[in-house]
Amino acid sequence: MVETGIAKPVTESTAEDLRDPAYLKIRNMIYQISGIYQPDEKLYLLAARCARRMSEVNAKTPAQYLEHLTVRGDREAELRLLLNEITIGETYMFRSPPQLEALQKVILPEILKAKSAMGFKRLHLWSAGCSTGEEPYTLAMFLLEESEKMLAGWTFDILATDLNDNSLVAAKAGVYGEYALRSTTELLRRKYFRPYDDKRLQVADRLKSLIRFERVNLNDDSKMTFLKGMDLIFCCNVLIYFDLSSKRKVMQHFYSNLLPGGYLFLGHAESLYQVDDRFHLVHFPGAIGYWKPPVGYTGGGKP
Amino acid sequence: MNRHSLDEIRPRIQALEAMPAVPAIVLPLTAMLQLPSDQVDVDKIVELVSYDGTIAAQCLRMANSPLFGRRNTETVRSAVLALGLERIEAILLGCCLNRIVPPDKWAFDAVTFWRHSLGCALVSSKMARLIGYPDPEKAYLAGLLHDLGILVNTLACTEDFRACIQAARDGHVALHRSEEEHLGFTHCQSGKILADRWHFSGDVVEVIEFHHDVVAAPVGGPLVSLVHLSDLLCRLRDLGYGYYEAMGVDLAGDAAWATLVEHYPALAKMDLARLTMDIDGAMEEIVAIVDAVFKP
Numbered sequence: 001m002v003e004t005g006i007a008k009p010v011t012e013s014t015a016e017d018l019r020d021p022a023y024l025k026i027r028n029m030i031y032q033i034s035g036i037y038q039p040d041e042k043l044y045l046l047a048a049r050c051a052r053r054m055s056e057v058n059a060k061t062p063a064q065y066l067e068h069l070t071v072r073g074d075r076e077a078e079l080r081l082l083l084n085e086i087t088i089g090e091t092y093m094f095r096s097p098p099q100l101e102a103l104q105k106v107i108l109p110e111i112l113k114a115k116s117a118m119g120f121k122r123l124h125l126w127s128a129g130c131s132t133g134e135e136p137y138t139l140a141m142f143l144l145e146e147s148e149k150m151l152a153g154w155t156f157d158i159l160a161t162d163l164n165d166n167s168l169v170a171a172k173a174g175v176y177g178e179y180a181l182r183s184t185t186e187l188l189r190r191k192y193f194r195p196y197d198d199k200r201l202q203v204a205d206r207l208k209s210l211i212r213f214e215r216v217n218l219n220d221d222s223k224m225t226f227l228k229g230m231d232l233i234f235c236c237n238v239l240i241y242f243d244l245s246s247k248r249k250v251m252q253h254f255y256s257n258l259l260p261g262g263y264l265f266l267g268h269a270e271s272l273y274q275v276d277d278r279f280h281l282v283h284f285p286g287a288i289g290y291w292k293p294p295v296g297y298t299g300g301g302k303p
Numbered sequence: 304m305n306r307h308s309l310d311e312i313r314p315r316i317q318a319l320e321a322m323p324a325v326p327a328i329v330l331p332l333t334a335m336l337q338l339p340s341d342q343v344d345v346d347k348i349v350e351l352v353s354y355d356g357t358i359a360a361q362c363l364r365m366a367n368s369p370l371f372g373r374r375n376t377e378t379v380r381s382a383v384l385a386l387g388l389e390r391i392e393a394i395l396l397g398c399c400l401n402r403i404v405p406p407d408k409w410a411f412d413a414v415t416f417w418r419h420s421l422g423c424a425l426v427s428s429k430m431a432r433l434i435g436y437p438d439p440e441k442a443y444l445a446g447l448l449h450d451l452g453i454l455v456n457t458l459a460c461t462e463d464f465r466a467c468i469q470a471a472r473d474g475h476v477a478l479h480r481s482e483e484e485h486l487g488f489t490h491c492q493s494g495k496i497l498a499d500r501w502h503f504s505g506d507v508v509e510v511i512e513f514h515h516d517v518v519a520a521p522v523g524g525p526l527v528s529l530v531h532l533s534d535l536l537c538r539l540r541d542l543g544y545g546y547y548e549a550m551g552v553d554l555a556g557d558a559a560w561a562t563l564v565e566h567y568p569a570l571a572k573m574d575l576a577r578l579t580m581d582i583d584g585a586m587e588e589i590v591a592i593v594d595a596v597f598k599p
Contacts, residue, residue, distance in 0.1 A: 105475055105549040271576035281575050283539040283552045288576055291553065 018043050022062035026050065026069065030079075030086070031243060049085040053078070084164045091131055093138045093176070094183040096236075098286030099265060100142055103232075106284055107263060108150060111231055114261050114294070123156040126230045126257070128218060129163075129238030133171030133203075133211075134180055136160035139234070140207045141192050159227070161216035172213050174203035219246060224253040231259055237267035244275065251276040255292055264290040326399040328354060333503065336392050336444045343388055349380045351395060358398045362391060365595045389428070389443060393421050394596050396447055400454060401597060410457045410465045415545040418593045420447050422542035425589060426533040426582055433578070434567040436525060445510040445530050448503070452494025452511060453478075459493060460486065468544070475549035479515045491515055517559045525566045528559035540582045542589065 027038050027046055038046045050065055057078065059065035068078050094100070115121070123143075127136040136158045143156050162168050177200045181189065193201035216223055218238070233254055239247050254264050255278055264279060265287075266272065272279060272290060279290035328351050335343055335351075352359050359379050366382035367375070376382050383391050397417050404413070427446030431439035456464040463486055471481035482489040495512035503511070506522070510530045513520035520527045535552055537543060554560055554575060564570050 101547065102551070105547065106551045110551070271574060271580075273574040273576060280553045280556060283536070283554060283579065284550070285539050285543070285547055286541060288579060289551070291551075293553075297556075 018047055020062040022066045023047055023050070025066055026062070026082075029069065030083070031246070046086070049082065052085055053082050056081075080165070084166050091134045091236075092180045092182055093134045093141075095134070095138070096287065097183075098284070100138075102284035102287045102289070103142065104146065107232070107289070108146070111261060112150060112154070115231075121154050123151075123154060123231050124159070124229055125156065126159045126161070126227065126233045128161055128216070128233055128235040128254075130160035130171055130213070131162060131164070131167045132180075133160065133167075133174060133213075134176070135234055135236065136171070136211045136213075137174065137192075137203055137207055140210045141188055143210065144192070144206070145188075156210065158211045159214065159230075160211050161214050163215065163217050165215060168213050168215055172208075174208060175200050176203070218250045218253070221249075221253070224250075224257070227253075227257050229259055230257045231262045233258060233262070233264045235264065235266055239266065247272075247275045251279070255279065258292045260292055260294040262292050264292075266290070326402065328395065329399050329501065332392070332395055332399070333444060333448075333507075336396070337438075337441055337504070339438075339440060340388055345380075345383060345388075348388065348391060349383050352383060352391065353379050355398070358395060361398065361596050362386065362394055365390070365394065365592065368591070368595055389424075390592060392443070393424060393447060393592065397421070397593075397596060400451075404454055404457055408457055408461050410453075410461065410468050411545055414593060414597050416450070416453060417597050418589060419537055419542050419544060420450055421593055422537040422540075422582075422586075422589050423447070423449060423530065423533050425585060426536055427530050429581070429585075430529060430533055430578070433573060434563065434570045436529060436567060441506070442526065442529055445507050445526055446533055448498075448507060449510050449514045449530050449534060450490060450494070451498055452490030452492065455493040455497050456482070456486070456490050471544075471548075472546040475547050477515075477548055477550070478544055489515065517562065523562065525563055528562040531559040532557065532563070536579065536582060540579060541586065542582075 023043055023046060027043065030038075030046075047062075050062065053068075054060075054062075054065045057065070057068050059068055069075055069082065072078065111123070115123075125136075125139055125143075127139065130136050139158055143151060143158075147154070147156075160171060162171070175196050176193075181193075181201065189201060192204050192207050194204060196202040216227075218224065218235075235250075235254070239250060242250065251272065255276070258264065263282070272281070276290075278292070280293055282289045282291045331347075332351060335347060352362055359382075362379060362382045363376060366385040376385050386394075397420070401413055401417070406413075409416075424443045424446035428439040428443035430436075431442035436442060456467075464482075467481050467485040468478065470476075470485055471478050474481070479489040479491065491512050491514065495508055498508045498511045506524060506526050509520055509522055509524070510527050513523075513527050514531045514534055517523065517527050517531050532554060535554065535557075538548055539550075539552060560570070
């Protein structure tokens with residue numbers, strides 16, 4: 001997940017620097033490579049992220065930093081470091097209770113019924129843009145809690161991907177402080193975590209074993225094409241930085257990554273309006289999902 | 304239990320001694336509510352508000368609340384102007400109808416019921432304006448009154464209705480489904496009987512009777528579909544009956560949606576996710592109005 005809040009510029013001169021055409025070039029380059037787009041009103045965010053990298057590499061001006069990204073021998077490594085800065089995010093577990101409630105009371109019963117009818121007993125979930133792991137671990141806890149109930153006899157796994165290497169390292173370590181755990185009940189903490197140090201907890205191995213962490217660029221067509229057979233995809237606050245044509249492309253991928261009857265969830269303030277007209281917008285109490293209807297669905301509402 | 308026909312349940316509803324006569328100001332009020340807002344006579348509204356001391360006091364209290372940024376509103380007239388006609392209408396109609404149910408008879412609490420009704424009124428008129436439906440005032444009124452039958456059921460069969468709501472709550476099912484199963488009729492049917500007796504206009508009666516089954520509506524105009532969708536949206540955004548209804552609704556795949564798109568092609572282009580976020584944004588005002596009027 002990507003931070004949606006407003007980052008404070010790290011240097012005094014950032015506001016003036018925003019007029020520097022080098023930022024537009026950096027912005028356009030990042031867009032071409034990752035599909036992450038910063039509109040003009042959000043350039044200050046990009047400038048703040050660049051400023052951190054600029055002080056690391058001793059670039060005095062945005063134009064100098066652009067050189068680091070384009071002509072130097074280590075440009076690809078630098079670009080990746082900048083992307084890490086841009087997609088850095090913070091989130092917490094059990095961030096969207098209405099979404100989990102919809103999963104438990106509406107969506108899973110519906111999917112389980114359809115899959116059992118075809119003789120399948122396996123679920124695949126994908127947290128696309130998993131940041132430091134809060135979302136996939138939340139899903140893992142949710143699934144394990146259901147494993148004695150409606151998921152009895154089922155197997156399930158979670159693919160958790162992010163573009164950011166640092167986030168993935170943190171996600172794999174699974175060490176969390178009070179902020180990340182603020183909505184996690186005492187019962188679940190005892191069940192799925194062990195003490196790490198006096199302030200933090202670490203996720204138990206049985207959560208980790210459900211999740212496969214992987215670095216995936218959502219704009220990488222060849223990679224995206226292979227991620228098939230998903231029942232549920234979660235992609236919260238990732239696409240907000242993408243511009244329209246990148247969003248459309250990612251949506252096309254997600255649509256084919258999903259099995260018929262599967263759902264895509266975005267962040268609660270994101271809209272697919274005019275981005276994709278194949279997904280059906282489905283309302284659940286307090287949550288919205290995007291549904292890939294089964295073959296032959298002709299409307300008439302949902303079950 | 305099988306679903307009873309309207310003729311079978313009519314005696315059961317009408318025989319009720321508790322079934323109230325239409326409150327005195329409801330008819331002139333509903334007549335006025337259907338006028339375009341520029342034709343509404345403010346003096347007439349002020350007169351209706353002043354007619355009842357409690358209602359007048361509630362309007363003053365609302366007008367003086369921080370939500371409307373007003374202080375020292377002392378006359379009913381200035382309160383009416385401060386609150387605007389739609390809010391005054393909601394307060395008036397809500398108060399009158401609320402009074403026909405004795406406080407100890409409510410099956411779910413009055414605040415929950417009126418939040419849903421007012422929410423549905425606001426969403427109906429908002430959606431009406433968005434798609435170009437020519438009579439947003441009518442949509443507002445129909446939204447406000449669509450669940451009249453819940454008041455009837457509360458009065459007509461208090462205990463059975465309470466059990467029916469509890470069953471809906473436990474099973475996370477829609478109220479009208481639980482009514483079919485436990486009462487043998489729904490608030491749509493019982494609401495129609497009272498609305499007829501009270502001589503509500505035909506299209507509002509049709510909304511009351513068919514808002515859960517738009518395909519069965521004989522006229523089937525856009526108004527029923529509009530209120531049906533608003534009702535669903537409200538129940539999906541925490542303005543429902545106060546319990547979790549397990550549902551996933553593909554609004555654009557709903558029969559009501561198709562009916563509306565036929566009449567108003569603008570609907571096909573509506574940003575539904577954004578409308579949903581708008582409803583969430585309007586929650587604060589809805590809750591404030593209802594709480595100011597109905598919280599004991």
